[in-house]
Each structure stands twice: as structure tokens, then as C-alpha cells.
Amino acid sequence: MRGRLLDANKTINNGCPNWENENLIQCLHGTGLHCFWGLLLSTCFNREVFLEIFRPLWIELNWKLMAVEAVEGKKSKVVVVGGGIAGSLLAKTMQYDADVILIDPKEYFEIPWAKWRCMVQPSFAERAVIGHTEYLTQGRLIVSPAAKVTENHVYTSDNRCIPYDYLVIATGHADSAPLTKAERLQQFQNENQKIQSASSILIIGGGPNGVELAGEIAADFPEKKVTLVHGGPRLLEFLGSKASSKTLEWLTSKNVDVLLNQTVNLFDKYGDDVYRTSARETIIADCHFMCVGRPIGSSWLNATILDKSLDESGRLMVDEHLRIKGWKNAFAVGVITDVPELKQGMFAQKQALVAAKNIKQLIKGKEKKMETYKAGYIMAIVALGRKDAVAECPLATLIGPIPGKIKSKDLFVGRTRRNMGLDRKASS
Ligand SMILES: Cc1cc2nc3c(=O)[nH]c(=O)nc-3n(C[C@H](O)[C@H](O)[C@H](O)COP(=O)(O)OP(=O)(O)OC[C@H]3O[C@@H](n4cnc5c(N)ncnc54)[C@H](O)[C@@H]3O)c2cc1C
Structure with missing residues (x-):
């Protein structure tokens, strides 16, 4: 032995x-x-x-x-680094064609945009948080952040050295999250308690995160006083100004106070519940939530063989087949790529499927048959509670129950579960 x-x-x-x-x-x-x-x-x-x-x-x-x-x-060894929307789908798709190893800092995959619903309704998390081993039945999981990559190996923070034939980088956003699914579910319970026991809530950040959280709380707890503070001149700055003003109107109609062009300094607080903004306004709130954007998860690639493949914003430069520029056997998928399109989960999934097809072709020695990835068209939906949403597509900007029907009831959780080969309805 x-x-x-x-x-x-x-x-x-x-x-x-x-x-x-x-x-x-x-x-x-x-x-x-x-x-x-x-x-x-x-x-x-x-x-x-x-x-x-x-x-x-x-x-x-x-x-x-x-x-x-x-x-x-x-079999060929395919190492996928990052078990988010893109990496987990790619690992699941490749698992019968290669020896797949998924590296992720946590034991589960989480549908990121369902997070705020999970806070107001913790039972929702039972479907939105999925153990990696539930869909990755043939592949292997290594629970540790990747720390370094070389021409043939990936090293993890706990000093493992994993050889690969094909490498996929899918470390979209860097985020700190609990290790186990049970801990994550408990965290949602704790956040729910925080919301339940507060009569006034401060939300810092008016991007999609802050707006979706404000919408969830306003819809489920209309009696609570919600204040949203945003540093920029308008909400949802990644969308056009029509979407911003319609969203502001919607939130105001639900009694959410929106303060624009102001920031909150958490060190400049009086007692437990008095906050001050950069414009010297005072906000009284029993608790606060930070809803600012998460950094791109590429800092671990600095000072590795891939650092020359990062662009100025820290994204990996890829070719039309989603191969990292200059590499034969390394791909990148999801928000970490420099593909010029809106950084949406549905595009991350589309990229994962194209990269999986291309790796399969390479394994068969059919490089010329690789598929070209076509950047997606612009369509974004931001949920506003359980029934409404604001949607921006090339021809129109809509707000209310029509876009709400597409996203807000189930937040694409059933669809994402089905894509992962799981029961749409059952909790994992
Ligand atoms: C509020 C909000 C609402 C949204 N709504 C939608 C929507 O309705 N529809 C839609 O399509 N998109 C939506 N999005 C966008 C969507 O969430 C992202 O585009 C998607 O999550 C990107 O997927 P990804 O796999 O590239 O990255 P991520 O989902 O961020 O996954 C990255 C993974 O890599 C892991 N990782 C990070 N660093 C390391 C490391 N060093 N080693 C190993 N693993 C690592 C992380 O733990 C994580 O598991 C929304 C985003 C927000 C913020």
C-alpha cells in the first residue's frame, strides 16, 4: 500500500x-x-x-x-478553476469526456443573483445553493482557492499541485463565502434575523446588488424604513438613464429613500444607529448592508505565467475560441474574460458550453473544428421584489410585472438547476 x-x-x-x-x-x-x-x-x-x-x-x-x-x-485531465456560474457548468458538461477536476474555495455552487431573496426568505437558499458533488458526479472536487498556475500545473493555497492537460480559468468574482453549504444556509438565516429585527435599514450601493436588495425588502417588509445611498449620480449605472429613472421612481413609490451622489463612512458613526453621509445628512438605521461590486477574481494570477495575459482591468484576454491568448490548451470563461459583452450569467453559461465543445474537439485532435464564440446582445433584467423588474433590451426599457414575469418570481433558479442536470423544484 x-x-x-x-x-x-x-x-x-x-x-x-x-x-x-x-x-x-x-x-x-x-x-x-x-x-x-x-x-x-x-x-x-x-x-x-x-x-x-x-x-x-x-x-x-x-x-x-x-x-x-x-x-x-x-483520460485527458481538465482542471477547472472556479466553481461559479461558468466553471461549474463547464465541469458538469465535460465530466463524461475527461477526467475533470474542479477547484473552488467552497463546497457548493451558489446562484449569485438569488442571494438577496435568500436573505428575505432563507428557505429559497435550499434550491439556490447546490453542493458541487450533486452535479459533479463523475468529476473530482478540490476545496481550496487556487494560488498559482504554471505551464502544466495548478497549485492551491493548501499546497496541492494538480497537473492538467487542459486548463479552464473561471474565477469570475473574488468573494469571501463560508466553506460549507450548511454554514452558508445558516448565514442566510442570520441575515434574515437581522432584517426581521430591524425597523430601519440602510443599504449602501445603488448598483444591481443594492437595488435588488432594496426591492426585496420593500416588497416583503413594506413596514420597514429603507434608505439607499449611492455614490453616483444615478442608480444602475451599467444600464441607460431611462432604466435608472424608472427604477428610482419605483423605489420611491415603495417608500425607499434614495440619496444619490453621497457616500457613507462607516467609521463616522454615532452610537449604533446614526450614520452620516458625505453630504452631512444623517440617517438613522438599525442595521446596514454593503452592496458594492465585487472585484474580478484574477489577483491570484499576478506573478504567474498568466499575468501577461491579463488586460488593464484584470481580465483574461481570450481569442475567438475562448482560449487564453497565446495558449493552446488554456481557456477562460465567464466574467473574467475580456469578451466585450455585458457581464451576465447567461453569457457566462454560453461561454462555458462553447469552451467545453472546443476542449472536446482538442481532445479528439480536431482543432480546426473548434467553435467561435459570438458575443451576446445586450439584455439585462434587474429584479424589483417578487413581481416587478426593470429590463433593458436593444429596443426598449420596461419596468413592472412584464419583465418581472421573466425573472422575479423564481430568479431563474429552476432554469439554472435544470442546466446543471438537477430537479428544477426540489431542494438539494
Ligand atoms: C445583483 C445581481 C443580479 C444579477 N442578475 C443576473 C441575471 O438576472 N441574469 C444573469 O444572467 N446574470 C445576472 N448577474 C450576473 C451574474 O451573477 C454574473 O455574470 C455571473 O455570476 C458570472 O459568472 P462567473 O462564473 O464568471 O463568476 P462567478 O459566478 O463570480 O464565479 C466565480 C467562482 O470562482 C471562485 N473563485 C474565485 N477565486 C478563486 C480562486 N482563486 N480559486 C478557485 N476558485 C476561485 C468563486 O468562489 C466562485 O465560485 C447578476 C449579478 C448581480 C450582482
Whole structure:
């Protein structure tokens, strides 16, 4: 057994520095100990303790299996970094055609635009937060942020070294989130408690996040006083001015106070509930939510072989096949790419499907048959509570129940689940 592990280790770490090999040997030797203590303690403690102890064991076993297969030289190895909208769909789509390894800092995939509904209605999160292993039944999962990439390997923050034949970068937005699905569901419960027990709420940021949260609270808790402060001259600046003014009207009609061209300094607070804006206005609120944009998740690529492929805004430059410029076997999908289109999840999914097709063609040696990605047309819908929405498409800007019918009731959760091969309605 020991000899086999060491052989496997050699294969996994082909080309990795020695300290990585030593690290893995220690890790594999630790497996037996984990097993013993895990069994002993699980009989004495509860399920959480059991899972906590066996999670590393499970990951290590997966790791060993991968190494054994690599020795047998079975399938091409596709490493997908980032398990968001784009990366998870690509991993799911490729899992029968390649040895897929998904690297993500958390154990679950979350539909990002359902987050605010999950706060006002925590039960909604049971469908919107999906364990990676629920759809990735054939692939392997490594729960750790990726930290570095070389020509043949991806390194994770916990010092794993993963070889690849094909690489996909899908680390759209960098965000801090709990490790487990149970913790994430609990976080939504806590945020719901915060909303329930407040009679006045301050929302900072008037982009899609702030507007959608204000809409959710105004629709579900009309008795609460909501104030939205935005630093810019109009709401939803990524859309046209018509959409901004219609949204402002809608929020005002629901008694949301909107303060534009002002910022809130959280260090300039009096007591627990008095906030001051840059225009010296005073806001009284029992709690606040920061709804500012998240940074692009590409800082981990700085000082790696891919840093020359980043443009000035930190996005990866790709060619018409979604291959990272200058690379034969590395792709990028989702908001991290420099594709000139609105950074929407539906386009991220479309990119994932095109990149998956192209990798399959490369595996078959049919490079010339790769598909060209065509940038999407502009169409954006921002939900305003459960019934209304504001939509901007090339010919018109609409607000109210018609665009609301498209997005606001289910927030595309059923559709996204179906795309992932899961039951639209059942919670995972
Ligand atoms: C309020 C709001 C509403 C929206 N509504 C819609 C809508 O109605 N329809 C629509 O199509 N789009 C919508 N969007 C846009 C949509 O959310 C994004 O376009 C989409 O999430 C982008 O997908 P992605 O996979 O590129 O990135 P993300 O979904 O951000 O996923 C990135 C993944 O990479 C992981 N990651 C980050 N760093 C690392 C690392 N170093 N190593 C490993 N993993 C890493 C993250 O944990 C995450 O899992 C909305 C966005 C907002 C903010």
C-alpha cells in the first residue's frame, strides 16, 4: 500500500518542486490516523463532528484515485478553476469526456443573483445553493482557492499541485463565502434575523446588488424604513438613464429613500444607529448592508505565467475560441474574460458550453473544428421584489410585472438547476 501511494505521489507531482512531494506524502500518511480518530469520535459525537473529520479523508481518497488513473493514462485531465456560474457548468458538461477536476474555495455552487431573496426568505437558499458533488458526479472536487498556475500545473493555497492537460480559468468574482453549504444556509438565516429585527435599514450601493436588495425588502417588509445611498449620480449605472429613472421612481413609490451622489463612512458613526453621509445628512438605521461590486477574481494570477495575459482591468484576454491568448490548451470563461459583452450569467453559461465543445474537439485532435464564440446582445433584467423588474433590451426599457414575469418570481433558479442536470423544484 505504501509503495503504491508513493508511486501515485510521483505521478501527481510530476514536475512539482520537492517540498510539494513531501507535503503530499505527509498528507497521505495522515489518512490512516484520520480514519481511526474519525471512527472513534463519530460514535461519541454528532454528524457535524463526523463530517469535519472525514472531509479531509474523502478529499485524500479522491486524490489517490486520481493518481492511480493517471498511472493508467486513462483520460485527458481538465482542471477547472472556479466553481461559479461558468466553471461549474463547464465541469458538469465535460465530466463524461475527461477526467475533470474542479477547484473552488467552497463546497457548493451558489446562484449569485438569488442571494438577496435568500436573505428575505432563507428557505429559497435550499434550491439556490447546490453542493458541487450533486452535479459533479463523475468529476473530482478540490476545496481550496487556487494560488498559482504554471505551464502544466495548478497549485492551491493548501499546497496541492494538480497537473492538467487542459486548463479552464473561471474565477469570475473574488468573494469571501463560508466553506460549507450548511454554514452558508445558516448565514442566510442570520441575515434574515437581522432584517426581521430591524425597523430601519440602510443599504449602501445603488448598483444591481443594492437595488435588488432594496426591492426585496420593500416588497416583503413594506413596514420597514429603507434608505439607499449611492455614490453616483444615478442608480444602475451599467444600464441607460431611462432604466435608472424608472427604477428610482419605483423605489420611491415603495417608500425607499434614495440619496444619490453621497457616500457613507462607516467609521463616522454615532452610537449604533446614526450614520452620516458625505453630504452631512444623517440617517438613522438599525442595521446596514454593503452592496458594492465585487472585484474580478484574477489577483491570484499576478506573478504567474498568466499575468501577461491579463488586460488593464484584470481580465483574461481570450481569442475567438475562448482560449487564453497565446495558449493552446488554456481557456477562460465567464466574467473574467475580456469578451466585450455585458457581464451576465447567461453569457457566462454560453461561454462555458462553447469552451467545453472546443476542449472536446482538442481532445479528439480536431482543432480546426473548434467553435467561435459570438458575443451576446445586450439584455439585462434587474429584479424589483417578487413581481416587478426593470429590463433593458436593444429596443426598449420596461419596468413592472412584464419583465418581472421573466425573472422575479423564481430568479431563474429552476432554469439554472435544470442546466446543471438537477430537479428544477426540489431542494438539494
Ligand atoms: C445583483 C445581481 C443580479 C444579477 N442578475 C443576473 C441575471 O438576472 N441574469 C444573469 O444572467 N446574470 C445576472 N448577474 C450576473 C451574474 O451573477 C454574473 O455574470 C455571473 O455570476 C458570472 O459568472 P462567473 O462564473 O464568471 O463568476 P462567478 O459566478 O463570480 O464565479 C466565480 C467562482 O470562482 C471562485 N473563485 C474565485 N477565486 C478563486 C480562486 N482563486 N480559486 C478557485 N476558485 C476561485 C468563486 O468562489 C466562485 O465560485 C447578476 C449579478 C448581480 C450582482
